Amino acid sequence: MCDDLGPLLRAHMSRRGALRAAGTAGVAAAAVGLGVAGTSGAAQAAGAPGAARPDTSGSRHRTRVVLLGTAGGPVLTDGARMGISTAIVYEDRVYLVDLGFGSQMRIAAAGLGSGSPSGVLDNVRGIFLTHMHSDHWAEWPALYPTVPSNGTGLSEPIRVFGPGDRDTLPPVSPPGRPEPPVVTPERPIPGISETTDRLRDTFAADLNERARASLFRLPDELFVVQDIDISSLWHVDPPGIPPRLDAPIPVWTDGDVRITATLVDHRPTAPSFAFRFDTPDGSVVVSGDTRVSQNLIDLASGADYLVHECVDAAYIDEVVSVFPPDQREFMRMTLLQGHTTIEQVGRDVAEPAGVKNLVLTHLVPTDPGPEHWLPAGEGYSGRLIVGEDLMQLGVGSRRR
Template identity: 25%
Template sequence: MVTTSGMAITGLAIGTSITAIADTQVVMLGTGTPVPNGERAGAGIAVIYNDEAYVFDVGAGVIERATQAAERLDIAPLSPVNIDHLFLTHLHSDHVLDYPELLGTYWWRRTDQLKVFGPEGTQAMSEGIYTMLADDTETRLKDKSPVTNPDAAYADVTEITAPGTVFEEDGIRIEAFPVSHGHWDLAYGYKVTTPDKTIVISGDTSINEEVERQAEKADILIHEVISHSGWKELPEQWQAYHQYAHTLTDELADLANAAQPDLLVLYHVLHYGAPIESALEEVQRDYDGDVVLADDLDVFK
């Protein structure tokens, strides 16, 4: 792995233009948690394939990060108006707060509707956004604003009710699989398969055999994690809650040892009073494969 200017790049020589590479790449648009952090946006991951961006979760600050990726890293598909596909793991706030931002940003310049895939409740959430932006939408449709496609003010929503393939087109296949995240009846991880990469995104989950199965021999596994050293200092009731909803470092190390991904990427790190680096150190103690602690705007190939 080569790290430069805050960006992690695997398999890419320094000085090579990102946009000149046709291979699949992953851009970390947000690596944070519900805890406010000025250095980390809420959860958000983009898979770039064939000049299209496929975005997974859209927490607070993710659209600003996408704009930065388009402007600073020359990844044009991540300009918000170019993002046509959004996949939601579940509807916790730190995974969806920038959904109105994505839907509302320059919608009048969109050619196509934003296609959104998510669990039950995604349509109702979308309707709430339409209500919130109703005056904006009505005004832009009535005044002299040049609107490319009036329907682009609204998302094309598909609610996922069962695991399996939810999207397949032009060489990319995206499969949803169930994960265990507290009391969410429907929370999903995603497996993305392109001609050159298999990428698995855990979403928020406690330790889960289905994640292990999906991630077996994956090129990249992107997984949430809890710092054990931070967790053990919590009151017992908070220890019980967080272990019920999330994955401890030793548990993730066991999963990675079984699944053997080529690269394990840590994000959505809950570390409490411990340094965030403790999560990486703890996973590395029990797992000798390639593992990295992701920052916002890291790029992986």
């Protein structure tokens, strides 16, 4: 979830603390009572966030999913869950979907570098940003100027893909509220290319000084940044509700790894993408932020893994309870309209898509243990995995 819940959460923190002790016991009992179909014992035993040993059983597979960060939203955590980021690894090639807070450190911790002291990013081939909410790319401004120091062994530039500019602003909510000021009104919702150009200017002092004082390579040499072209599919309108697509959007084919995308429904934030990675060993789909989306169900059809966001609607009820009664339903709708709940993700997304494994990530709230999320398996016949930072999941049977 990307909505700015920070002030609300701070206001609500004391009440939540009081509720937590009672709630944990109740939810655990509910999960047991449901007898969740398809939930793996391994997932249930994965441990609470911050457990010393996440499941890394897939670490020797040729294709694997590595969860770098599983926290939802821009709310700061105690570090057990970092900001949202997922790596798909094929052989030694690393493809990153989103770059939430702390994800660079997780790349190092997961052992995805080359082993060189200045090679944490040497194996990164591509970066794929689902949308322009800060919790999905806050690490990009940190990675951009430091890749010359942490990717000294890069043999080719890193390809970066993300949304293009949006030239329509979403409506002001609730209706009738005065218009807030618009930041950079001449280009108010820049995409990844324009944003990166602005970063280049912002870091001019660092880049120019280092380039003249050493053999430091400028980021221009190390990245190829590209807006995903949807001009033939959709001119994003204020509501931001995407059209149904007939086919996936081709993004990039890197040898035997093929990357495609679709438009998901994170209204009013648009465009928002989900990505699919097909390797010779299988397929992985990463949802980005979305409500239940038929485009995503189509993209994920038959996939080995669907890595999907998940929000607890009961938690949202708790959060909005601080508002006057006549505003609660509006705030609830605002916070839930672009996301997928525990009750929906297995039954309404993973099951109709026929995915073999559903991996929950971008969890809101961030603090409950895995048992809290087990009801997501109700109505889903595949395997449910509650994501945890640094978890590594193997795709297919081929090992390195």
